[in-house]
Amino acid sequence: MHQSLLSTTRSLWPQSARRSARTSSVFPFLAATPVHTRYNTNAASNPQLSFPCLDAIESRTRQLELRFASEGPEPSYTTGAHETFTSKSPILLDNGGVLPEFTIAYESWGRLNVDRSNAILLHTGLSASSHAHSTPKNPQVGWWEKFIGPGCALDTDKFFVICTNVLGGCYGSTGPPSIDPADGEVYATRFPIITIEDMVRAQFRLLDALGIEKLYASVGASMGGMQSLAAGVLYPERVGRVVSISGCARSHPYSIAMRYTQRQVLMADPNWNRGFYYGKVPPHLGMKLARQIATVTYRSGPEWEKRFGRGRADPSQPPALCPDFLIETYLDHAGEKFCLEYDANSLLYVSKAMDLFDLGQKAQSRTATKRAENQPKLTSDVPKTDDPKCSLMLPAQPYQEQPRSGEAVSATPPQDLVEGLSALRDHPTLVLGVTSDILFPAWQQREIADSLRLAGNRKVTHVELGEDVSLFGHDSFLLDLQNIGGSVGRFLGE
Amino acid sequence: MHQSLLSTTRSLWPQSARRSARTSSVFPFLAATPVHTRYNTNAASNPQLSFPCLDAIESRTRQLELRFASEGPEPSYTTGAHETFTSKSPILLDNGGVLPEFTIAYESWGRLNVDRSNAILLHTGLSASSHAHSTPKNPQVGWWEKFIGPGCALDTDKFFVICTNVLGGCYGSTGPPSIDPADGEVYATRFPIITIEDMVRAQFRLLDALGIEKLYASVGASMGGMQSLAAGVLYPERVGRVVSISGCARSHPYSIAMRYTQRQVLMADPNWNRGFYYGKVPPHLGMKLARQIATVTYRSGPEWEKRFGRGRADPSQPPALCPDFLIETYLDHAGEKFCLEYDANSLLYVSKAMDLFDLGQKAQSRTATKRAENQPKLTSDVPKTDDPKCSLMLPAQPYQEQPRSGEAVSATPPQDLVEGLSALRDHPTLVLGVTSDILFPAWQQREIADSLRLAGNRKVTHVELGEDVSLFGHDSFLLDLQNIGGSVGRFLGE
Structure with a gap:
């Protein structure tokens, strides 16, 4: 990939x-x-392995x-052949970190129409850049090259497609390799913990700057499938429809x-x-x-x-x-x-941001509380260090086998997730999964679709590609133009 | 575990x-x-992670x-509270290595009957010792404590149960931490590559020493399930019946x-x-x-x-x-x-021995050829080093994506495996698998059972524990006394 x-x-x-x-x-x-400088292997019973x-x-x-x-100095990981948006106002992160300013690298394909209603925000997997498709500036083949273009799944005759490098990444957006403006040194592990939702908030600052009030669709696969859902949950009024491929609504232990x-x-x-x-x-x-x-x-x-x-x-x-x-x-x-x-x-x-992902209602409420508490960090000069809460300590007792809960794994999604996704109850949503995926197993996409339906959504399309269709597991979204691309194209064109 | x-x-x-x-x-x-001795974190936007x-x-x-x-010096990994058998005659290994002598650590439970016909050889998983059950010498709980004893799955009222530490292990048997008698230095990575079959050959030297001509049964789980099959294939006339739990007949790429x-x-x-x-x-x-x-x-x-x-x-x-x-x-x-x-x-x-495991006929033939070629190593003074074949070199060209074979994964086992297992065509065989096992997936046990049946074996019992029975995956063999132990006990008592 x-x-x-x-x-x-x-x-x-x-x-x-x-x-x-x-x-x-x-x-x-x-x-x-x-x-063999230390041992005389000629005397040994067998030769030394190499x-x-x-x-x-x-x-x-x-x-x-x-x-x-x-x-x-070390090289940059990016070609630099992309657009950038820099927000000079700080951003408060879900776990209490603050970035005094940040940059988002992005690329786009197609044209924004006059009423700015045809924009699709495409979210990437973990390690991808904004370069989903070749551009005049950068003719290299993009990571979704065949999925984007005139008449393609993301049809650039109709849509204005934007792809960003995520906050925390290294392909032009602000991340750990960036300089902390507070002291002019690289962030490294002084970079704050980020969440999928933080990435999405940063993306919407870019949309603000581009004058895009509402997306035609939020589309993504893998981590992008998480972001795609998160965009709809955080900004339901700014997202028209949602496509989530090989993603999940909450990361599971495996x-x-x-x-x-x-x-x-x-x-x-x-x-x-x-x-x-x-x-x-x-x-x-x-x-x-x-x-x-x-x-x-x-x-x-x-x-x-x-x-x-x-x-x-x-x-x-x-x-x-x-x-x-x-x-x-x-x-x-x-x-x-x-x-x-x-x-x-x-x-x-x-x-780590992927691990932390949980669109359940309880997790959303906890985050909302934290964000409210931390809001003063954006304006006042709250001390940032020597906060004991900022350093996780190992538990004094090592892990002990827990008594089993005895709860059966249920075929229906937890009510917490139904409530957490209820902001999407009116959004046409396409959920795609692949039976052979072991990283984001197919039950996780079924869980999204079932949760949305239980929340009252009557416009959920759920497609699961069986092993007869794709054995490519999680990577299917990069490879299966016909089934993944086809489903996405049909859904967006409806 | x-x-x-x-x-x-x-x-x-x-x-x-x-x-x-x-x-x-x-x-x-x-x-x-x-x-923080290098960076003044008080000036930073966020604290350093700990x-x-x-x-x-x-x-x-x-x-x-x-x-x-x-x-x-470093500690020994073993308690020493076991029996040992030392073979002073050399052993030729499948890949051309030679051990001039070797020791096998073992423990036993129950009593060998007069005609020496009630012995069960129990094979271990990768990292287990011979201590499958407590003994007078070593009262510590063994790794299959509840599966062995009077009236248990391995019934010590009826059977004489022997468990060894495998060749290559570190619990008393000869392995990389042992001293090479040729030069008095530790083997370390001058230890030769071993196979599952090599382990089994070493075990049968022990059986020879104990005067056990024929086993009542060969039993094992995980790597022990490989060994259990290999024992029957290598010594069909010396094995009465075979129990292979959560094992396979050939390791697969995952x-x-x-x-x-x-x-x-x-x-x-x-x-x-x-x-x-x-x-x-x-x-x-x-x-x-x-x-x-x-x-x-x-x-x-x-x-x-x-x-x-x-x-x-x-x-x-x-x-x-x-x-x-x-x-x-x-x-x-x-x-x-x-x-x-x-x-x-x-x-x-x-x-590595587990990876190399393949009971297909072609692999067996290749090994037989190699063994015949290397036979002189046991007697003559063949130079052991400076053999270019002893050092794997990386291919000059890095890995290139291969054109796909287009072959569908078949529901029937390959003929090669049917032939490779044909030595077991008359052996009553119990094959146990667990649907939730991701390391030795259930299709691998089905493959064993199907191969044996296609080879003409009419005494194959195949049990697959579904997810409703066990969610413990590969570890089920250590945990599920009722279903794993029950099946084994019934099969051995038939």
């Missing part, structure tokens, strides 16, 4: 830094000294160090678990340095490992069974602990492609 | 080394210098360093992917040091991260939805990148429990 993002930034990093697998015996990160995949990591680290030493392991792996890379790696070698190994885990969740077992089976990269070689099976080289490649293309802190913050 | 293993070794490590979360500002691993989970890791590393400095990410994460820990960490601080962080990923695959999303939902450890605290949601604290705890209880190299080798 995200081919386009990769190609836009690829030139920033020397190809050699990615591919070279020379052994380093001087760089201290990971065991660089070949083990680890070319670790050699490659060490080599990249060393090349990045040299590059930083000779060429100065998805949180999968993202948690990615974050932990990334944070364990010594180069992450608690977020302060700017101007130094970034945590490329942690990013690679995190992306490999993520990639497991983007497709499906049956697809891999069909595509890779038990094939090995080179059946003439003995088995190895470095990539060996085709599925392993596929994951390795996915990690390699990504590890220098996205900011590590952006990944942590945006991933 | 594996409570018993943990408790057997817990005392080896100071409690304080696990729980303490003091911040270290001197230890170099991970960013130890508090960031990372108590990283503080805890650093603290443990430092305490382990102190411990090694003051108390000497399982390989999940284990691959665990291995990569572990190998990325600088303390792993390419396997040569003995006598130093072990890669406890890599082990913790790997175990957290593994734990995601041991249960099911629906179980977590029911048990944790979106609950947070402390809802009064703001969101954090360290464990925060209950599901995160659960994973963190699972990682903490495990990270010093099992040998990192054993994990790598045994995990």
Whole structure:
């Protein structure tokens, strides 16, 4: 996925830094000294295993160090070939953080009509930029290239399509790699925790600036499917219809678990340095490992069974602990492609925002209360540090097995979610899911559709693509032009 | 899982080394210098996030360093309270490695009858020891405590039950932490690649020594379910009946992917040091991260939805990148429990053996050819090193997207597997699966049963526990005494 993002930034990093697998015996990160200098393997019963995949990591680290030493500061992740909107008034975030100002990068396709009623806001997945489609400024293929254009799912003959890089991202919008205007230093992990709703509020500041009072539609897949719903819930009067693809109304524990392991792996890379790696070698190994885990969740077992089976990269070689099976080289490649293309802190913050997503009524009420309490932060000079609440401490007692609730998992959505989505009771809504998706399982899209119907919405279209239609799991939204694109096009044209 | 293993070794490590979360500002691993010494956060827009989970890791590393400095060599992972069998004749391994001698740790329950016909060989999962049930020597609760005993699923009034620690493990059997007799140094990653079949061959040497010509049954779950089948295929005349629970006849790409990410994460820990960490601080962080990923695959999303939902450890605290949601604290705890209880190299080798498992006829034939070629290694002095085939090199070209085969995933098992399992065509076989298992999905057990039936076996019992019966996923075999234990007991008593 995200081919386009990769190609836009690829030139920033020397190809050699990615591919070279020379052994380093001087760089201290990971065991660089070949083990056979310590052990006489000729006397051993068996030869020492070799680890070319670790050699490659060490080599990249060393090349990045040299590059930083000779060429100065780290590259930008973005091409810069997009529009920007900067809000000079501060934004209060759901968890009490404040950004004194912020920038949103965006791109658009089609033309805004005279009464400004034909705008579609397209929301991205976790790591995508605003570059959903090629532009005159940036001819690179976009991440939804075939879904946008004249006569396409997002028909630019009819609609004015806007896509933004999310708040917290690294493709031109304000995020952890940005400078905190308060002290002129990079935010890093002094960036406040953000939510999906915070991203949406920032997007609507952009819409204000563009003079768009009401969207024809809010459209998105994956994290974008969350944002799409959130836009309708936060601004029901400013959204005409909603398309939510492979998204959810509240993150569930399995998805949180999968993202948690990615974050932990990334944070364990010594180069992450608690977020302060700017101007130094970034945590490329942690990013690679995190992306490999993520990639497991983007497709499906049956697809891999069909595509890779038990094939090995080179059946003439003995088995190895470095990539060996085709599925392993596929994951390795996915990690390699990504590890220098996205900011590590952006990944942590945006991933966390996904975990925090919950459109249930109780969560919305709690957030509203917090926001009211924190409102003075926007105007007065409330001290920002030394607030004990700002530092999570581990519980004094480690996790204890909880007594089970005994509640059966219900086939009907919780009333809390029905109430939480009631702002959308009159909005035509398309909910799309894919049976083979393990990250946002199909029951989560059914839950959205059922909740909306129970809230009284009679204009809900729910489509679930079975395993006979798509084995591509979560990634189907990037790949299935016919079924995903077709459904979206029909719904928007109705 | 594996409570018993943990408790057997817990005392080896100071409690304080696990729980303490003091911040270290001197230890170099991970960013130890508090960031606020570098940035004046009072001037910043928002406070710096805190990372108590990283503080805890650093603290443990430092305490382990102190411990090694003051108390000497690393602890053994095993209690030693088991029997051992040592084979002084070498064993040739499937991928060409040779162990000049090896030891198998084992425990047993019940009594071998006069004609030695009532023995059941119980195979373990990846990280379990031979301690399946308490013994006079070791009263700790075993990992299948309630499944073994008079009148239990494995009825010790009738049967003589033997459980071994697998070859490659760290609970008393020969594995990477053992000494290579050829040079008196620890094997580490000079240990040869092993297979499930190698483990089984080592077990049958033990049976030879015990004078057991034929097993009443071969029984196992998870990796043990692989071994159980392999025993029957390798030694059809020495196995009476087969029980394979939540196992498979060949590993599939999703399982390989999940284990691959665990291995990569572990190998990325600088303390792993390419396997040569003995006598130093072990890669406890890599082990913790790997175990957290593994734990995601041991249960099911629906179980977590029911048990944790979106609950947070402390809802009064703001969101954090360290464990925060209950599901995160659960994973963190699972990682903490495990990270010093099992040998990192054993994990790598045994995990890899699972990936390599394939009882298809083609794979069996290839292995037979390799074994014949390597046979001279057992007797002559073939040079063991500088064989280019012993070092896997990364392919010169990185992974390229493959054209799809277009083959539909078939509902019937491949002929290759039918032929590969034909040695079991007369064996009464019980195959148990769990619908909620994501690591060894239920289609893999159906595949075993269907293959056996197509091979002509008329004594196949296939039981699949639906989501209404167990939401515990892969771990059901440790938890569901009634359904798993009940089925096993009935089958063995028939």
